[in-house]
Amino acid sequence: MATHEGKDVALKRLRVFQGRAEERISVRKKFCKEALIWQQLRHPFVLPFLGIDGTTFAPLMCMVSPWMSNGGVLQHIERHAPLGVNVDILLLEIAEGLTYLHESGLVHGDLRGANILVNEGWHVQLSDFGLTGIIDGTQRSSSRCGSVRWMAPELINPRAFQCKVFQRTTASDVYAFSCVCLELYTLRMPFSSDMHDSEVILAVIDGIRPDKPSPEDCNGRVLSHELWQLITRCWVQQPDQRLTSREIISLMHRVVKS
Structure with a gap:
């Protein structure tokens, strides 16, 4: 600071x-x-x-x-829970920021709660573009560092998806967004805390995803059916079958209104 x-x-x-x-x-x-x-x-x-x-x-x-005085989005939600922070609004803002990056020809590459800040107006601020890549493929990151629990299956095992190289894409960002949805509702990392990262890797490769969290898991919040459907469409196994970030915005508007 x-x-x-x-x-x-x-x-x-x-x-x-x-x-x-x-x-x-x-x-x-x-x-x-x-x-x-x-x-x-x-x-x-x-x-x-x-x-x-x-x-x-x-x-x-x-x-x-x-300087973001409200800190990270997870701490913001936890700190202001009595005031009724609208998690769906925050997710919509994340989707809009992500879409801006994608339509600017960029991928974020490390979308997760730790890289989402909150400003004084309680609006999200996507940060940390240290893993940012170029969509057209002219520049690729050979580094596989990142956060396993937010990582799409094609990043874990590129050969299984006929990928010649390890490359973050808009589709892998969308997969990460689905994990962020769970993270913001539960205030915990995706997948059970009892699972080691190695177990998470094997599960993701096999197409296994976290179960829908209960209100108890979400600190009393109810993760709606509409949002759960959106999440499951964002983390499907095949990258080309996932929603686009622009489609996420449209569906998130419905979630907010529901």
Whole structure:
């Protein structure tokens, strides 16, 4: 946290790893690529990019964004539960931010609760584009780092889906959105906490998905039939059979009204 022109801002600093000079150069290039992508984005539900700070941690660089006083979306829901936070509205805003990225030719690559912040107006802000990729396939991320419990089956086992390379796509973002829906309702990671990540991987490859949570699992909230149907259409096994983010927006409007 820092201040700029009298306002609180967040600094995202480039991590320093010990390694060869070529590796450090590669990390720096990735940092610059992320900054170049982020600075072009303008949407109410995408965290704004304010600039680069090259002095605070010189010679390291930081990306600067507004400070989100409400923190992450999960903490926001839990903290303001007595005031009746409308989770469906938050999911609609996430879908709108995601659609903006997709229609801008980008994939998010790591959509999950930890990367969704909430601003002072209680609106979501999609953040952390460290895994962002280009839709047209001219640039691919070879790194498989990410969060297993939000990861689509084709990312876990590309060969089973006739994928020549590991590549995040709009369809894998949509799969992650379905997991975010469960996460925001239950305030827990997708799949049972008793399952190890290795068990989750095997389950996802076999087409197994979490069961619909009960109101008790959702802290008294009721996950509607309409939203559950949307979730199941977002995490189907075959990527080309999933909803698009634009279709999610249309269906989420119905969920909000129901």
